Amino acid sequence: MFHVYPTDRESLERDCDLHFFIASGPGGQHRNKVESGVRLTHRATGVVVTATERRSQHANRDVAFERMAMRLEERQRPRISRKATRPTLASRERRLGTKRIHSQRKQMRSMPNE
Template sequence: MSEVILHITAGKGPQECRWVVAQLARAFAREAKGIGLECELLDGAEDLSPSILLRIVGDGASPFAAQRIGTNLWIGNSPFRPTHKRRNWFVGVALAPEPETISDLREDDIEYQAMRASGPGGQHVNKTDSAVRATHRPTGLVATAQEQRSQHANRKLARLKLAIMLDERRGQAKDDARRSQWQAHQELERGNAVRAYTGSKFVLKA
């Protein structure tokens, strides 16, 4: 049984794109369930989160993810600015890196601190010190995790979020000499969507 973690992000897009991130995660979960795959939201439960981590488990998880990696488009009127003329909203989908493959991320360099969870996340929130703050000492990057019910699971999730941060940092450094390509990556690739959804029910466009 295979497992993949998708990173859905609004990039530098406006609040509409953050809204699309949440709706797209729900659409992916619905599609995954429809073909017998398990889907779990690992991070990004708060309102208008700029990014979401979605865990897909089951035979066929990798092909399912491959069909969705890249720029995804939602076509519809802004839920926040009904008179806005723009109808095309783009978000990015990528595979989250495996922490073990990030050479800059050594366990000895991470400082973990337990803390009390807050905000959305279930009945366990605010009742235990299950949330975790992870600090990468060499860079000062900080990641927090509270979505999971155990401190161990949140520790693992915080480490994954640090891996994503370091991977993005490394990508930015590599592409400094090719600034136009990096800018395109940051803003998401317009007009070249791998999937397009339309309407309030997020129906996949043929």
């Protein structure tokens, strides 16, 4: 059982901690001296998302909220369990054939018995 977290912008703004930091990388003086990087932390789940692609803090904030919504939606998607299946007859024969060839190669490498 899992908890349903809302992924609309207002709920995310209410449920997330917003932190700004200086983003590294190309972009010149504006990017190197201004705190344009955005880090969002969802308090309920502990999911952390960062956005540093843009030189604008506002653009990075929008991208971070979109990423957080996608991450929470992905986390809430039910997992489909895999059904255990038996290998087919053809795949079993292929596997045994390669094992037989490998075994013969190893036997050829050994010293002959006298």
